Amino acid sequence: MIKKLLPALNLRFLILLLAFSAALSTLVGSFYSIYQVQKEQLTSHTLKSNLAYAQKLASATDxxxxxxxxxxxxxxxxxxxxxxxxxxxxxxxxxxxxxxxxxxxxxxxxxxxxxxxxxxxxxxxxxxxxxxxxxxxxxxxxxxxxxxxxxxxxxxxxxxxxxxxxxxxxxxxxxxxxxxLKEKNILNALLEQHYYEGGSYLYVVSSNKRILYHPEANRIGSLVTNNTVVDAVLNGEKGTSKISNSQNKAMLAGYAPVASSGWGIVAQRPLKATLSSLDILTIEVVKRTIPIALITFVFIGLFAHFIARPLKRLADTANTLNDPVSLEKLKAVKSWYFESEKLKLAMLKGVSILQMQIGQLRHDAQTDPLTGTHNRRSLNRLLEQLISQQTPLAILEIDIDFFKRVNDTFGHDKGDETLKSLTDIIKKLSRKDDIVARIGGEEFVLVLPNENSESAFKIAERLREIVESTKIDTIGYITVSIGIATWPEHGTDIDQVYKCADKALYYAKEHGRNRCVIADVN
Structure with missing residues (x-):
């Protein structure tokens, strides 16, 4: 999935993405800041209005x-x-x-x-x-x-x-x-003059927290509990607060006490109703901004195209730097601004060096640096080729016996010389199409195309005897254990063959070392 997306991430796309992100974040940030400022102003104005109205009605009631x-x-x-x-x-x-x-x-x-x-x-x-x-x-x-x-x-x-x-x-x-309280009188007439549109309303509570007046008649006489505004106003305080009413709606409340009776008057308006006009205004601003934003993005797209075109051609050429004609392709790129021209010159200068190094890099990527044999990656690639060609093969896993003792006794430098000496012996014994690889510290693999278990065993025995009889400077004599498995006899894929060879090598190690063992066929 990631590989499918990568080609889309070209410079033009990134410029557009950056410009769009910057413009959008600025626009959204501006809208958000303006919205928050307006929201605070509307909220503050509504709270102050409700407080003023509550004070006015408290004074009138008093x-x-x-x-x-x-x-x-x-x-x-x-x-x-x-x-x-x-x-x-x-x-x-x-x-x-x-x-x-x-x-x-x-x-x-x-x-x-x-x-x-x-x-x-x-x-x-x-x-x-x-x-x-x-x-x-x-x-x-x-x-x-x-x-x-x-x-x-x-x-x-x-x-x-x-x-x-x-x-x-x-x-x-x-x-x-x-x-x-539930019938008409001057007090009810006075309080009913309040503006009730948009969900705003007021109510009056007595000193024992019972509702004396409420636009919903069934609420009159009921007890108000767990209400911070009611607690405050009955303590003789006046002020404003953001609260949730009995229906869990966010409300903006202003409250004031009635001095002569100990009552409290609360005027409140839903926050949603307060901000509804701001929401409509914001939508209108967004609608009017969209055309200008679209025109801006079109111009940005054109600039992005002209800026990215020379760099895209340089990038396309960079994908084929190992091509002999890549120098001519680079020279044909028209770089009309300073940075792209400098990049073009740097690429021209580096192409020749790069082409020289590619061959060396390929060799290094496939070679064990100590012994010069194939490494595990190269070995796997060659085995896949042989199997894809349906070529029978035998794998000899070769491991030096007691190699740790060599390193501990003579040092790692002598250990490295031992590995090189073993490599030379294996290479001398191997034929033209055989594959020699080092896949671990003291572990080697010899691949024998078109060999079965019996013939591979004979080659392994010859190798084991040569190693056993070859004296290495300072170290003396070493021995090796060899596990043998074949494809397709020991498995349908190379991993199964590896496992069989590993088991055979392990068996050789466990039963005396300095021996060759053919893996069992499952």
């Missing part, structure tokens, strides 16, 4: 609650003058309820029992009421805004109350107004 307390305080002063005038109490309750939409209902408690209500509820007149808001008002004896609770009538309410005192400062009771 003003509404203060106004409601002022209304109750005004009525309380009237009632405190004639607390036992039932007609006055009823009139004041009705006026307070109907004059504005501040309250969904009004109740007046004198001496622990209900004295007047609006709307009028006869069944609770002159009876005590034990709702959380009423009990808290009786206990605290001060202006209060209760936490949300469920009334006896099944309404989720917030109770706002003002204490009543006589002229001597004795506590008489309270006048209070209820806000039904």
């Amino acid at each position: 003003n509404f609650l203060k106004a409601a307390l002022q209304q109750l305080e005004y009525s309380a002063k009237i009632i405190e003058q004639l607390p036992n005038d039932v007609q006055l109490l009823n009139k004041e309750a009705i006026r307070l309820n109907l004059q504005t939409d501040s309250f969904n209902s009004v109740v007046i408690n004198i001496h622990g029992v209900i004295s007047a209500t609006s709307p009028h509820l006869e069944k609770i007149i002159d009876k005590p009421i034990n709702s959380p808001g009423a009990l808290e008002a009786l206990k605290e004896k001060r202006p209060l805004i209760s936490k949300p609770y469920m009334s006896a009538a099944g309404n989720l309410i917030v109770f706002i109350s003002q204490p009543l005192f006589d002229s001597k400062g004795n506590y008489l009771g309270y006048i209070g107004g209820s806000l039904y």
Whole structure:
């Protein structure tokens, strides 16, 4: 696969790839940087807008609650003058309820029992009421805004109350107004003015983390948990935050507390909706950039072609430097710029040297440097040729016995001389078509074309006897062990024949050395 791809990686392609990569990375980097900057600006603007809106609504809600307390305080002063005038109490309750939409209902408690209500509820007149808001008002004896609770009538309410005192400062009771959180009132109307398009919305939470207002009515009254924004705003903090809502959507939230009640207002908008306009803008910019980019790449392609053409011709000629006509081909290349001309001259100068060295390199690549015999690579190539020609052959694997002892006793230099001496003996014994190779430290191979096991054994024995009787300077006498295998008798491929010869050589070593062994036929 890699070889198939390599021809495509010419200079022109690389120039185009480099130019395209540089342009594309610059373009993408620019788009990414611009997108990130715009994203941060949009996000920051939305967070600030939501904070400003939350503060505005918190202020408006606070003003509404203060106004409601002022209304109750005004009525309380009237009632405190004639607390036992039932007609006055009823009139004041009705006026307070109907004059504005501040309250969904009004109740007046004198001496622990209900004295007047609006709307009028006869069944609770002159009876005590034990709702959380009423009990808290009786206990605290001060202006209060209760936490949300469920009334006896099944309404989720917030109770706002003002204490009543006589002229001597004795506590008489309270006048209070209820806000039904799931019904229409001024507070709901105030909060519903928020802009809800694109998934943005606001909600209000009480000091005990219950939702007082939410655009989804079924959420009103539910408890909010594990929400850092709610925790912060109920601690009296104001600010902005990136959060995930109950549906795991990324939101940009601004929050502010309502000072008089301990409530918190949270205004938030989906991050996706905030960035939708930026995504559209980015797509438009990309569309308008593509034509200019394409024109630029066409010009780059033309320049790349003219730059690469002389170098390509030089490269093509370099593939045939061993060709006698390569000098003429090099001279014909038109190099129109400095670098290609210098490269052409350098190639012309090197061709003659290279052609001289090619022959030597080929010889070195196929020859064992110490003994001058074939090496393993050359041996394998020659064996493949013989087998492809269906020429029977015998392999003699020859190994010097106790060669390590020679190196340890006389040194590696004498060991090398021993290897050369053995090589000379093998070469003198071998015929014209025989192949002599050194394939390991002290291991040689003699290939005998057109020989069978019996004839090869005779040659091996003759070689073994000659080696045994030949004295080497300083070293003295050495012996060899020889394993013999033939093709195709011992295997259908050369690796099998090698393994058989190895086994025969191993057997010779294990059974006394200085002997020749023919491999068994499987």
